[in-house]
Amino acid sequence: MILLMGIAGSGKGTQGKMLADLEGFHLISMGEVLRMYITGKKRERMLAGELLDDKEIIGIVDRVLKSLPDSEEVLMDGFPRTISQAEWLLKQVKAGRFKLDLAFHLTASRQAVKERLINRARVDDKDDAIEQRFDEYERSTQPLLKWLADHGVKVVDVNAERPPEQVHADIVKHLSKR
Ligand code: AMP
Numbered sequence: 001m002i003l004l005m006g007i008a009g010s011g012k013g014t015q016g017k018m019l020a021d022l023e024g025f026h027l028i029s030m031g032e033v034l035r036m037y038i039t040g041k042k043r044e045r046m047l048a049g050e051l052l053d054d055k056e057i058i059g060i061v062d063r064v065l066k067s068l069p070d071s072e073e074v075l076m077d078g079f080p081r082t083i084s085q086a087e088w089l090l091k092q093v094k095a096g097r098f099k100l101d102l103a104f105h106l107t108a109s110r111q112a113v114k115e116r117l118i119n120r121a122r123v124d125d126k127d128d129a130i131e132q133r134f135d136e137y138e139r140s141t142q143p144l145l146k147w148l149a150d151h152g153v154k155v156v157d158v159n160a161e162r163p164p165e166q167v168h169a170d171i172v173k174h175l176s177k178r
Contacts, residue, residue: 001074001098002175003082003153005141006106008049008133009113009120010160011167015106016077018168023073028064030057030078035123039051047124049132051140054084061085065098074098082140083147090104090151101178103153104171106160110134 002025004012013029020027037060038046046052061079068074080086093100117125124133149155158170 001076001100002098003080003103004075004077004106005103005140005145006160007108007110007113007137008009008130009117010106011116011164012077012106014164015104015160015167015171016075017025018164019171019175020075022141022172025075026072027075027077028061028079030061030076030081033060033064047129049129049136051081051136051167054082054088057081057085065135076146080144081136083108083144086144086148086151088151102174103145103148103155104169104174105155108160109173 002019004016005055006012013031016027016029019025033044034052038052042052057079065074080089089100092098116131117130145155156174158167158174160167
């Protein structure tokens, strides 16, 4: 399993698709899974840029992973996003359910990605929701990067303020060094 992490607009989705196409990995995009299945009040919270409940997210990931053949290499876009989610994931790794190869951290400043998000115009790409997702990232996901490294997961920073092809080339280079 390979993790893709980064602030909203850093290009996790784009890089996930490029890499999955190239390597034949199975791509799981948490945001896409959730936008498809989550309804009602929870959907409103999600579209406002709040993270959804860890227990619920873990339940969904568990089910999605169970539906895949064991042989598939999985590329995770947007999971884990909190330390609780990562604790669950590392427990699965310890139990031998899958191997965690490395995490790519797509680095980009708020200013650099804001323009991208406004141009993309996804349903949750509204000014308030964008700021909320940036804040959530700083509060929940940024500390997770250090936590993962402290728990023996290799975290590779990739400068994501560059054009997608250059970011992709860097990711591929790192993977070939594995
Ligand atoms: P994304 O497409 O990755 O930017 O995710 C869109 C939204 O889905 C986020 O703003 C959260 O509301 C929700 N979401 C995605 N992944 C997670 C996660 N691992 N934990 C909690 N909420 C998530």
